[in-house]
Amino acid sequence: MNTVERHKKIIDKINQEGQVKSQVLCDELDVSSVTIRKDLKFLEEKGMLYRMHGGATLNNPYATDRHVSEKEKMNLSEKMMIGSAAAKLVTANDSILIASGTTVLALAKSIKPLENLTVITSALNVALELNKHLEIEVIQLAGILRKRSSSVTGMYAEGNLHDFSCTKLFLGVDGIDLEFGLTTANVMEARLNREMIKVSQKTIVLADSSKFGKRGFGRICGFDNIDEIITDSKISNFTKSELEEFGIKVTIV
Structure with missing residues (x-):
């Protein structure tokens, strides 16, 4: 197999599967890891794939810190379905924690007022949405306001959390990588998210x-800290199976 044929095989495989592992390519094409690294580097320079640790992917694997007004327009129908499914997990007498993000805002919009529901949140837009309901007590965390996300971060927000014990945390993320874990584009937000996990059942x-x-810049945690992921039907069977291997319940809407 010459170089052109090998490159075609790589592109065909990544178009079919979304991402490929270097070792799999080595085995299937019967070439060395050095050859595959050179192939992937060449194809990345041509704009045909993105290299990542241990392989390559069809889509840009790096999440950017977009403004909340831009993010809320992306995949809107999927976010609303996810938010609606998540709202069904909220019960009376819950004390829940809601992080920041446009998908958790969709959750806030879907929550029906329940008796003795307490919501703690770092997100101003979530707090304002839930404050419309007299039946919901809203606690807004203090901290440094991030204009790009309309949410707070920093030591004041982290310190507030030490006074609470919550039944559930609803967490939005910028990236989920099977090797690197859960991430967000802002490292201060990632740190606050870790503290949220600590105080949630x-x-x-x-x-x-x-x-x-x-992958976002700030790593939140690995998969051992996650109980459930709610997502849409475009998730691959491979990714779903891998997440379930970690003991995570995957709910698809």
């Missing part, structure tokens, strides 16, 4: 399928 991640295979 159960962590539920709300993420549309575009978040899989991506």
Whole structure:
């Protein structure tokens, strides 16, 4: 097999599967890892794939810190379905924690007023949405306001959390990578998210399928800290199976 034929095989495989592992390519094409690294580097320079640790992917694996007004227009129908499914997990007498993000905002819009529901949140837009309901007590965390996300971060917000014990955390993320874990584009937000996990009995991640295979700058945690992920039907069977291997419940809407 010459170089052109090998490159075609690589492109065909990545178009079919979305991402490929270097070792799999070595085995299937019967070439060395050095040859595959050169192939992937060449194809990346041609704009045909993105290299990542241990292989390559069809989509850009790096999440950017977009403004909330831009993010809320992306995958809107998927986010609303995810938010609606997550809202069904909220029960009377719950004390829940809602992080920041446009998918968790969709959750806030779907929550029906329940008796003795307390919501703690870092997100101003979530707080304002839930404050419309007299039946919901809203606690807004203090901290440094991030204009790009309309949410707070920093030591004041982290310190506030030490006074609470929550039944559930609903967490939005910018990236879910099977090797690197859960990430967000802002490192201060990632740190606050880790503190949220510590004070919650159960962590539920709300993420549309575009978040899989991506990495943000700030790592939140690995998969051992996550109980459930709610996503849409575009998630691959491979990714779903891998997440379930970690003991995570994957709910598809």
